[in-house]
Amino acid sequence: MATTLAVPGTASATSRPATPPGRRTGGVRAALTSTLLWVYAAVAILPLLTMVLNSFRTNSELVSEPLGLPAEPSLAAYQEAWIEASFSTYFWNSIVVTVGSVALSTIVSLLAAYALARSRSRLMGVIEQVFVSGLMMPVFLMIVPIFYLLDAIGMVSTRTGLVLVYAAVSIPFSVFVLGTFFRQLPGELEEAARIDGAGPLRMFWSVMLPLVRPAVATVVVFRFVPIWNDFFYPLILVRDRTKYTLPVGLTTFFGEYQTSWSTLFAGLVIATLPLVVLFLLATKQIISGLTAGMGK
Amino acid sequence: MTAPSGPATVTGPTAEIPSSTRRRRRPLTAALPTGTALVFLLPAALLFGFFVLYPMVTALTYSLYSWRGTSQESFVGLGNFVQLFTAEPYATQVPRAFAHNLLLFAGSMVVQNSVGLLLAVVLHRRRRFKRLFQVLYTMPYLVSPLVIGYLWSLLLSPLFGPVNALLKTVGLEALALPWLGDPSTALWVVVLVTAWQWVGFPLLLYGAALGGLDQSLEEAAELDGATARQRFWHITLPLLTPIIGTVSVLTFIFSMEAFPIPYALGGSTGSPAGATDVMSLLFYRTAFQSGSSNAIGTSSAIAILLFLVIFGLSVAFNRWFRRAERRLT
Numbered sequence: 001m002a003t004t005l006a007v008p009g010t011a012s013a014t015s016r017p018a019t020p021p022g023r024r025t026g027g028v029r030a031a032l033t034s035t036l037l038w039v040y041a042a043v044a045i046l047p048l049l050t051m052v053l054n055s056f057r058t059n060s061e062l063v064s065e066p067l068g069l070p071a072e073p074s075l076a077a078y079q080e081a082w083i084e085a086s087f088s089t090y091f092w093n094s095i096v097v098t099v100g101s102v103a104l105s106t107i108v109s110l111l112a113a114y115a116l117a118r119s120r121s122r123l124m125g126v127i128e129q130v131f132v133s134g135l136m137m138p139v140f141l142m143i144v145p146i147f148y149l150l151d152a153i154g155m156v157s158t159r160t161g162l163v164l165v166y167a168a169v170s171i172p173f174s175v176f177v178l179g180t181f182f183r184q185l186p187g188e189l190e191e192a193a194r195i196d197g198a199g200p201l202r203m204f205w206s207v208m209l210p211l212v213r214p215a216v217a218t219v220v221v222f223r224f225v226p227i228w229n230d231f232f233y234p235l236i237l238v239r240d241r242t243k244y245t246l247p248v249g250l251t252t253f254f255g256e257y258q259t260s261w262s263t264l265f266a267g268l269v270i271a272t273l274p275l276v277v278l279f280l281l282a283t284k285q286i287i288s289g290l291t292a293g294m295g296k
Numbered sequence: 297m298t299a300p301s302g303p304a305t306v307t308g309p310t311a312e313i314p315s316s317t318r319r320r321r322r323p324l325t326a327a328l329p330t331g332t333a334l335v336f337l338l339p340a341a342l343l344f345g346f347f348v349l350y351p352m353v354t355a356l357t358y359s360l361y362s363w364r365g366t367s368q369e370s371f372v373g374l375g376n377f378v379q380l381f382t383a384e385p386y387a388t389q390v391p392r393a394f395a396h397n398l399l400l401f402a403g404s405m406v407v408q409n410s411v412g413l414l415l416a417v418v419l420h421r422r423r424r425f426k427r428l429f430q431v432l433y434t435m436p437y438l439v440s441p442l443v444i445g446y447l448w449s450l451l452l453s454p455l456f457g458p459v460n461a462l463l464k465t466v467g468l469e470a471l472a473l474p475w476l477g478d479p480s481t482a483l484w485v486v487v488l489v490t491a492w493q494w495v496g497f498p499l500l501l502y503g504a505a506l507g508g509l510d511q512s513l514e515e516a517a518e519l520d521g522a523t524a525r526q527r528f529w530h531i532t533l534p535l536l537t538p539i540i541g542t543v544s545v546l547t548f549i550f551s552m553e554a555f556p557i558p559y560a561l562g563g564s565t566g567s568p569a570g571a572t573d574v575m576s577l578l579f580y581r582t583a584f585q586s587g588s589s590n591a592i593g594t595s596s597a598i599a600i601l602l603f604l605v606i607f608g609l610s611v612a613f614n615r616w617f618r619r620a621e622r623r624l625t
Contacts, residue, residue, distance in 0.1 A: 047451055050451065066456050066458045067462060141599045144355065149347070169347070232555060247443075261450060
């Protein structure tokens with residue numbers, strides 16, 4: 001690191017041998033910023049920690065000692081949420097719907113983005129504009145027509161219906177990100193493949209696809225999270241409890257288990273757990289994706 | 297769009313597109329014949345056309361007709377829109393919900409964006425535990441907003457809520473109130489919970505922008521004897537204007553579309569007494585819970601109105617920030 005002078009607030013400032021007299025406040029300032037950072041860390045993390053801890057406690061413990069730790073950690077709340085409150089069903093529905101729609105939208109968007117990036121027809125430019133304009137469309141604008149559309153084709157309360165809708169609304173984002181990546185790939189590679197006699201599909205599959213793998217990872221992670229978390233579409237498009245995804249399941253669950261607090265905490269943990277796993281697997285994609293195109 | 301992914305789309309790769317397009321379009325080597333390209337495009341186009349474009353267009357026509365249940369009755373032009381401001385309950389509920397959305401936006405700007413900026417600036421100069429802090433601060437942003445809303449409804453419970461218990465332990469008994477049950481405080485809870493969840497978002501964006509700034513300007517100013525505070529106000533902040541603009545526009549869009557957190561904290565009616573009602577809840581109630589025979593017409597009008605407000609003001613904001621940027625740099 002080639003920082004020239006000790007910036008007030010860096011921890012290393014204290015270790016410098018000859019601190020100029022004017023900088024004596026540096027230590028105080030460093031301590032202050034450190035305190036600030038740790039205090040906010042507590043503010044950010046304690047509520048989430050409480051959620052996890054309280055899910056291992058019993059209701060009577062929660063009432064008698066709201067601030068206590070789990071004395072004898074119990075999994076009863078999880079058992080109740082998972083089996084009696086049908087979280088196992090919701091969980092499975094969420095997995096099917098999320099994985100299905102992310103897979104479908106990524107495949108169709110890959111094909112489309114490749115075509116848009118490699119075609120010079122003006123028509124394609126217009127089509128791309130139409131796709132990308134979908135980024136700005138608020139969900140509630142389309143929800144009523146979508147409901148009647150699904151109703152007309154017999155897909156209300158089906159997981160297939162949800163998969164199709166989620167895949168469709170994911171296309172703008174996926175095409176946008178993947179298109180950007182395809183455009184950055186040098187055309188020479190395809191030229192070489194063409195000379196070797198590869199057709200367009202072959203070229204797409206064997207030459208281009210391996211090269212855009214990082215972009216695919218970004219798109220998958222960034223569509224997985226909002227679809228997993230979304231509850232607006234299933235709230236309206238799913239009327240059958242056995243087809244509920246986790247978030248809609250949570251809304252009915254909070255109505256029915258109002259007084260069984262530890263079970264409620266357990267339900268929240270169950271709904272969050274898969275995302276924690278995803279984040280541990282893909283922290284790099286998440287941080288870099290959030291800040292893409294903005295320097296390092 | 298759905299929850300937290302949106303931001304990256306708009307801010308992320310946008311800047312890269314024009315240059316790369318220009319660079320790649322010149323050599324004609326990698327062109328795809330239009331016929332083949334259309335075949336590649338077909339699946340996405342079908343899906344998008346069927347489930348996004350067609351509903352968009354129908355939503356517009358829905359709002360221009362009067363309805364009896366699910367059957368379209370007669371063309372009423374802007375009648376449904378006029379009703380939003382003249383007929384009860386909409387004449388009272390629309391302005392109230394809209395005001396709450398604006399308050400949510402103002403609150404988010406003040407709380408979440410200034411805390412995010414402060415933390416980003418402090419973290420930027422720090423080496424020890426920098427990554428750890430980033431991850432900790434971003435954590436709430438990565439959890440589902442619905443889960444966050446429900447979690448806080450439990451934490452703030454007057455019966456067993458740890459928040460009030462904590463306030464009592466530290467001697468602030470007077471502050472141990474039923475925060476969510478009181479109409480005068482409930483909306484502030486929504487604002488603070490939303491801000492608490494979202495702080496990680498501006499934090500990451502500002503952090504990335506700070507990392508991308510040219511250090512030489514600040515170093516030059518430091519050599520010239522500028523204090524840390526002067527350097528921040530006169531050099532760093534103006535250079536951050538573009539990203540502050542982006543964050544503001546996105547905050548505006550998200551505040552206008554807020555749904556899961558108000559739903560979890562106040563239910564679909566915005567309880568207590570409509571104190572946490574917002575536009576999307578009003579839309580949801582009108583469309584699916586009102587039992588009014590013209591539910592489709594009225595709710596479509598609400599949706600279109602909200603869309604126009606979001607779209608119009610976002611464009612205006614953007615312009616304003618672009619101009620501010622030019623003035624400052």
